[in-house]
Amino acid sequence: MSHNESVIQATHVGKRFGKKMVLNDISLEVRPAETFGLLGPSGSGKTTLVKLLTGIDTVSSGEVRIFGTVMPKLSMLRQIGYMAQSDALYTELSALENLEFFAALYGMKGPRRKIRIREVMEIVALGDDLHKRVDQYSGGMKRRLSLAIALLHEPPLLVLDEPTVGIDPLLRQSIWSELKALNAKGTTILMTTHVMDEAEKCDRLGMIRNGALLAADTPSALISQAGKQTIEEAFIYYGGGES
Amino acid sequence: MKIWAIMLRILRQFRRDKRTLALIFIAPLVVLTLMHLVFNGKDYEPNLGIVQIPAPLVTSLEKQGATIFTYEDKERADQALDERKIDAIITQSGNGLDVKLEGSEPTVNKSVLMLLQKVSRELQPDVNGAADKMNVSYLHGSEDMTSIDQFGPILIGFFVFFFVFLIAGVSFLRERTTGTLERLLSTPIKRWELVVGYVGGFGIFTVFQALLISWFCIQVLGILMAGSFAFVLLLTLLLSMTALTLGTLLSAFANNELQMIQFIPLIIVPQLFLSGLFPLETLPEWLQQLKIVMPLTYGTEALSEVMIRGKGWDTIAGNIFVLIGFSLVFMLLNVLALRKHRKI
Numbered sequence: 001m002s003h004n005e006s007v008i009q010a011t012h013v014g015k016r017f018g019k020k021m022v023l024n025d026i027s028l029e030v031r032p033a034e035t036f037g038l039l040g041p042s043g044s045g046k047t048t049l050v051k052l053l054t055g056i057d058t059v060s061s062g063e064v065r066i067f068g069t070v071m072p073k074l075s076m077l078r079q080i081g082y083m084a085q086s087d088a089l090y091t092e093l094s095a096l097e098n099l100e101f102f103a104a105l106y107g108m109k110g111p112r113r114k115i116r117i118r119e120v121m122e123i124v125a126l127g128d129d130l131h132k133r134v135d136q137y138s139g140g141m142k143r144r145l146s147l148a149i150a151l152l153h154e155p156p157l158l159v160l161d162e163p164t165v166g167i168d169p170l171l172r173q174s175i176w177s178e179l180k181a182l183n184a185k186g187t188t189i190l191m192t193t194h195v196m197d198e199a200e201k202c203d204r205l206g207m208i209r210n211g212a213l214l215a216a217d218t219p220s221a222l223i224s225q226a227g228k229q230t231i232e233e234a235f236i237y238y239g240g241g242e243s
Numbered sequence: 244m245k246i247w248a249i250m251l252r253i254l255r256q257f258r259r260d261k262r263t264l265a266l267i268f269i270a271p272l273v274v275l276t277l278m279h280l281v282f283n284g285k286d287y288e289p290n291l292g293i294v295q296i297p298a299p300l301v302t303s304l305e306k307q308g309a310t311i312f313t314y315e316d317k318e319r320a321d322q323a324l325d326e327r328k329i330d331a332i333i334t335q336s337g338n339g340l341d342v343k344l345e346g347s348e349p350t351v352n353k354s355v356l357m358l359l360q361k362v363s364r365e366l367q368p369d370v371n372g373a374a375d376k377m378n379v380s381y382l383h384g385s386e387d388m389t390s391i392d393q394f395g396p397i398l399i400g401f402f403v404f405f406f407v408f409l410i411a412g413v414s415f416l417r418e419r420t421t422g423t424l425e426r427l428l429s430t431p432i433k434r435w436e437l438v439v440g441y442v443g444g445f446g447i448f449t450v451f452q453a454l455l456i457s458w459f460c461i462q463v464l465g466i467l468m469a470g471s472f473a474f475v476l477l478l479t480l481l482l483s484m485t486a487l488t489l490g491t492l493l494s495a496f497a498n499n500e501l502q503m504i505q506f507i508p509l510i511i512v513p514q515l516f517l518s519g520l521f522p523l524e525t526l527p528e529w530l531q532q533l534k535i536v537m538p539l540t541y542g543t544e545a546l547s548e549v550m551i552r553g554k555g556w557d558t559i560a561g562n563i564f565v566l567i568g569f570s571l572v573f574m575l576l577n578v579l580a581l582r583k584h585r586k587i
């Protein structure tokens with residue numbers, strides 16, 4: 001039972017690039033239908049951790065399980081919708097062509113593909129720009145298209161690496177409400193961020209610094225245990241950076 | 244101040260990029276060495292087949308550096324000529340000489356004829372225009388055959404190879420640098436599916452490219468074409484496939500477009516040198532042997548057989564299988580190289 005309860009289960013995960021330890025003994029659990037946020041400064045190892053959790057990269061030590069299966073495993077990639085930190089789009093193609101390409105990689109075809117493409121483009125408010133070439137998109141539009149591609153095949157687990165960078169507050173709000181709606185439908189979301197106010201919207205939060213997981217709990221619990229008022233202060237407290 | 248900042252930055256970038264640095268200093272040396280070997284090579288000394296030639300003539304042919312093969316009758320000599328063991332057959336007719344040249348390489352033809360002229364001048368110093376007594380005929384080609392007829396098949400092969408290599412390499416590289424490769428590998432696609440997909444996608448283009456180039460060279464440029472168009476097409480296509488798979492494979496070892504370009508002097512130019520553009524016989528033995536690992540040389544060799552000598556399947560089958568083999572090996576290696584980006 002123990003593994004089946006968590007969507008992501010990382011135990012004593014470490015990652016080394018050459019001689020440099022980038023991640024150190026990280027254990028964490030992401031539960032079904034929650035939004036789990038990874039909060040940490042630039043270079044703290046968020047992207048590296050996310051790649052390990054999705055099985056794109058392999059751990060140097062420890063173990064990652066997704067839905068109870070040890071990663072990396074090819075068949076589990078279907079369960080994950082991954083949005084990388086860089087937009088990773090074919091800029092010579094139109095948005096539609098990009099979506100069709102990735103839909104095909106997930107084996108989606110026919111009317112379902114058409115309907116899903118419409119749906120995800122509405123979610124990210126790009127419905128009117130479907131036929132535009134991506135090199136004519138603005139930075140924020142590319143970000144949203146990238147998110148749309150991650151949502152495309154209705155994965156039970158969404159892994160989003162800084163999904164809202166470059167997106168204006170209004171649109172960010174609406175994307176958040178879509179993500180919450182996905183949570184309500186049972187989708188589990190793991191996202192990274194270094195924006196504090198965004199971190200507070202997560203159900204649970206993992207604070208990461210210098211490749212170590214400082215603490216993981218609900219935002220309010222983290223704040224109260226630290227005896228602080230804000231996430232920002234709590235983060236400094238857990239990092240031992242208080243002087 | 245600003246200029247200095249730019250200069251400094253460039254110098255620093257070079258210091259980081261050891262490869263580009265090596266290319267700037269070492270590659271020209273390598274290419275120049277090759278050129279030197281080719282152009283400073285010793286004169287080509289032809290292999291002559293003789294049928295019933297008086298002994299004094301044989302001695303003076305040998306003295307001029309020819310290697311002599313003696314044949315009992317004309318049939319065996321003809322066979323040896325067809326197999327390119329010898330460059331020409333010399334027989335006596337009346338008080339003159341019959342010379343039958345293999346004919347497919349103008350430079351070789353020339354050196355055979357020059358040698359014969361020297362010999363006849365030596366034997367009959369008093370007679371002017373000894374060459375008039377020579378009856379020259381050709382097995383392939385003719386005296387009209389120009390260098391472009393000889394080099395046409397090689398250049399077709401080379402340009403197909405060169406451009407497909409670069410374009411396929413750069414576009415696969417860009418998958419990596421733009422992050423789309425990572426995204427692709429986060430989907431349940433298998434590594435070999437990705438490689439085969441690339442080969443298939445580009446393969447379609449290379450079919451059209453092969454058609455266009457072959458048609459253009461033969462119909463528009465009027466390059467000598469003795470054999471079947473279908474074989475030319477098949478060979479150009481296989482050469483593109485090899486270039487395509489090699490390009491995508493090597494792109495794994497380049498970090499940007501510039502580094503991809505650096506493969507040209509390293510991988511492409513040496514192949515051109517050994518592909519028959521220059522007579523190989525004048526190159527050192529060890530350099531000639533490198534040909535074995537060079538896909539381009541198999542392609543151009545077979546193309547020359549078809550286009551100049553009008554040969555068919557039996558002659559080129561070996562080369563065709565080698566080219567297919569190269570493509571398959573490169574694809575396999577590429578699947579393995581992608582492990583660097585995703586272990587499964």
Ligand SMILES: Nc1ncnc2c1ncn2[C@@H]1O[C@H](COP(=O)(O)OP(=O)(O)OP(=O)(O)O)[C@@H](O)[C@H]1O
Nearest residue numbers: 017022040041042043044045046047048049085194
């Ligand atoms: N392929 C790699 N080789 C060597 N070191 C790497 C590699 N990838 C990441 N690192 C190092 O690992 C550390 C963590 O990088 P990572 O990209 O995970 O940070 P991050 O938390 O995502 O930062 P950001 O918020 O800026 O995206 C950095 O010090 C980085 O230099």
Ligand SMILES: [Mg+2]
Nearest residue numbers: 046047048085
């Ligand atoms: Mg990152």
